[in-house]
Amino acid sequence: MSAARPTGTLFTRCLSAAAAATSTSSAATAAPARCSSGGPASSCVVRQFSSSARLHVRRRPRFSNVRASEMGLVSEEKVANFSAEKFPRYTKAELAELAKRYSPEQMKALEAGEAAIDPKDLTIQGRLRVDPYRMPYIDDFSDIQPIIDRRPKHRQPPPDPMARFMNVDEFTKDLIEWADKFETGDVTGTLKKLSDFVPDQFRDVPEGQWPGKVRDTAHKNFAAYLEAESQRSKEDVEKGGPTDADILEYILERSAMTDGNRPSNSALAPALPNKVPGVAGLYKNAIDAADEGLDDSGVYQDLKRRTGMSVREILDVSVKTLVVRRVVNQTRLGKVASNSVLTVAGNKNGWLGLGIAKSTEPALASQKSALLAIRNMRPIARYENRTIYGNVDAKIGGSIVQLFSRPPGFGLRVSHRIFEMCRAAGISDLAAKFPRxxxxxxxxxxxxxxxxxQKNPEEIAIGRGKKLVDVRKVYYGGSVY
Amino acid sequence: MGIQSIVNACSHLQNASRARLGLTSLPNNKYNLRLALALHRAGFISSVTRAGAHPPPPEALLAFEPEGPVTAANVATRRLWLGLKYWNNEPVMKQVNAISKPSRLVTATLEDLNRVARGFPAGYVKGLNLGECLFISTDRGVLEVREALERKVGGLVLCRVS
Known part of the structure; x- marks a missing residue:
């Protein structure tokens, strides 16, 4: 006896054909055994209830293997050639270079290390690992790996703890040092002489022995050079030298202590370097033009990134604080009180989220919980965008909530907190009970x-193989409100 | 055994569904068979097959031919093998609650069933929620409450399934 669903007819047909091919009675249980013992293909009943591969079918490679020795890759000669090419000994020149850098003891250790490893072993056994679990470096030591290696020492000397205010002599010296940065006044000792303007063979000869033509040319060039030099030094005096800004910088920023005038970005903590690595640029408040000036303080930037909503959409979400509690953490130092806030957020169109946050500052807790609630928003199933599907129960701790769907126009006959949740989610007809x-x-x-x-009627209908029609949407053209 | 076999069948089906079994069996009797066929019509189970103490092979579930006729000698060893259904990682038949029991048989008139099918309570029977089915034993066999309403019969309320 059997009762089959109509959708299974196709399935049944092929199975019954197979069953008929095997035998009339008591064949159904014997069929799989015959199949595995290699019976005729027509009598093999395919087990359709398992998707795994059959074990007795052994996998064979499509091509036969070729060994490396057959290809002549592992002969002594090949190995020796490869070793000599890839892992050569140090040449004498290289050893001499190394000796400049390393002490004799280190050189001995180097040579001992070289002698300890046979290049043939490197060829046969050495592998550059390419597996996913390899170490993140080869033994190279040229790069510093922050995780493995020690931190390198600072190049700059530490701030001088013995720095004191300069005395008169030191101050004078410092002032001259500062003034030397500006090239003004006569340049001494660097001017060219007349003998620089003659050909090289007359350089060491006295001026009286120069030929007349050479002497005239040299005098002429020397005069032109002097003229140009005097002109240049006049210009330097006019436009060079310390400007007012330089002098102001000297008065305000030059260190009056014997610390070598190191640069710093802080008057309070002069030891800090000019730019703190890892922090530079992090505290900029980047204002996004797409926010239309709604979020200059950057409160919603993280939420924007996480949810993909614009700031305008975030501000349009309706947010309501439902529960505020004062909670206390008892530590060995005493009681630390803070505020725990529960907030709901909804777009009034089927999305609802819950956020719970805690802070010692009530305003901060509210803000955190509101952001969390917006982040946690999820879609709520609604029947006709006004009520829920069927009656639903839920239990948290000792609290049981029973929600009942209601007809159009019923309104929200629920407690005030559920009322706010329904308003945020866009539910307008509902009844609720708290039996406990x-x-x-x-x-x-x-x-x-x-x-x-909530249950989904479509899913229930699919599970039972039924067709589902909402007659409220069929009669009277669907206008049943 | 009467109604007690139905109560046992309800508990067993709920346990088997929650244990995610693919195939389970009930004792072979007329009451169980009628309930099983009603569940099959409502789409809660995939197949109903009568076989011996061992389950029929899965490929033969839908077209199984027993080895011989049911006789007085072998009827006690026959069992009903029911295929359970699952959808979206959930059992299709999640809850099976018996309503009548040997110490209290619950009957419902046609008016009662009318109220229950519309979601209102009637006597001992609570109103039906979304996706729930109520099975009634009538003089036309075991029917789902909507089938009973079509045929305008009341009867003994067996179980509530969802």
Missing amino acids: SRNPLNTVKATYEALLN
């Missing part, structure tokens, strides 16, 4: 869970 504990926090959590765990 009415703890504020747990009732809100249970309501959220109940709203998320």
